[in-house]
Amino acid sequence: MGIIKAFESVLSIVLMVSVGAFLNYRHWFDDDKSNLLVDLVIKVSLPALMIYNMMSNFTKEELLNSGYGLVVPVISMAICYLISFAVAYIVGIDPSRRGAFRSMFFNSNTIFVGLPVNMALFGEKSLPYVLFYYVANTFFFWTLGVSEIRKDSTIYNEPDSSKSVFSIETLNKILSPPLIGLLIALFLILIGVRLPTFLLDTLKNLGGLTTPLSMIFIGITISAIKIQNIRFDKEVIALLIGRFIVGPATIILLSQIFYMPKLMRDVFVIQSAMPVMTNAAIISKAYGSDSEYVAIMIAMTTVLIMIVIPIYIYILSYI
Template sequence: MGVFFSSISGILIIIGLIAVGYGLSALGWFDDKSTRLIAKIVTQVALPAYMISTITKDFTAKKLIKLLPDLGVPVLSMTILIFISILLIKVLKIDPKHKGLFSSMFFNSNTVFVGLPVNMALFGEKSLPYVLVYYMANTTFFWTLGTYLIQMDGEVKGHFKLKTTLKKVFSPPLLGFIIGLILVMLHIQLPKFLMSDFQYLGGLTIPLSMIFIGISIYNAGLKNVSFHKDNLAILFGRFLCAPLLMAGLFLFIPATPLMKQVFIVQAAMPVMTNAPVVANLYHADSDYAAIMVTETTLLSLIVVPIIMTIIK
């Protein structure tokens, strides 16, 4: 029973933080301008700093090189999920204004805010390298293709422009991620005061993201939390398709039992908490994204213990 409660502690923490954002919105603390400011702080300041501080702290060049081959598994899994999402968009006739968000939420999972504490609770610190390998793949996919797709939802379609596309792809969080990798690979150590600054700024990421989601849920209205086809398809992707696909890949790919367990758990995590933030920043449907983060996070309270029981 102790393991059961430990495995869902990360989810309960997130729900509590979301409730703070919701409650403050109900008290009238936020308007549209302040909400967009929070989104900008998260995506353009806190997350880049979080990437740099996390990677330089938890990785060494030797560890990165050793773990790089394992990146192929989540990359392959997410690539297949992208094609499945495209197929479902056509078959289910997903709302056109949700196409990009739908795909992004279908193949990306919450690998850090929920995945990290859940895996640490289930498997201990020995799971951290595999958690971060999946995180690297997931982060790269989200801040390149995932972000690009979300932006396409919020903009008038026009002619392809390479400069504009590259600017969208190389977003501040991904640049922070790349800088962190370069620092580790070149054995560059930044001054302690600077790393402390990155750590403090990065520490804003989780609480501000959760507060933003709470604001978005309040603005959307809890009455809009529903289970129509757009929502159900995301739940199918996150909690059935993704973990089953990952388990299926390991029938053909050799791996340690711990790697299999961690990757399956990571694949079954809720929707990325940054999806509503990015959607709001680029005028996509952030309410839809916030509702899906809420639904998948709440459902994780049931799904995580079930998966834990199966794979332990």
């Protein structure tokens, strides 16, 4: 795939994002309507899509043989987490946002951005691999990631000792509707249940909403960015290197150690290069950390993936 093909492969993504930005510019969306898009995707279309695609693409034997797909994302994120400590020290990240920096360094937006991007690039056959990365990423974020963000509150603000990292609330966050949809699909496959055609068709049609609604929401988010708040200092550059270079590089290196089908490797690379998780801003605000800093990084990394994706598609075609 040449560089022209690489750009063409993300053209539909850019167009859908542009629709969201244009509609927001025309004041079609306020906070409530934007939140409705999120709820529709996270609580309705995405769980339906996961159940449909898992049950359509996997038999019990294939599922059991694909379990190793979790190993590489886990190792990659663990490596990036350790690297984030060294980078934060070398760059001299402000202590009041050092934890947020480390959390954003190794966690990516694997569902709301990663899933529709991979489906647009590789089709529905990429979904199982998207889900493997998503499971590892979700666990790391709601444990180590939240723990790091929480550390900032002891410096940036007063700590909230009433909130525990390992709690029922954390478990509820990990067991999000998309993950519950995945677990339901895994259970049905393992016990050999086959859903009736009318139900599978319903799940497929609901799941089809995921990509366009997600891209429209990304467009809304990008169009709301205040240019004056964007600056490229050493902290920002260090984080961009972590998100767009270190993460994908560890996946590529690990693919030389662990056998992975090309599609799995390509999906993992794209997933590791996705923007900062939007939940990072919510958690930062909840724990009294520097949520504005996190929000700006989410916006910046979301915009820059439009440049990063074609580059990686081009690179992956030659390795």
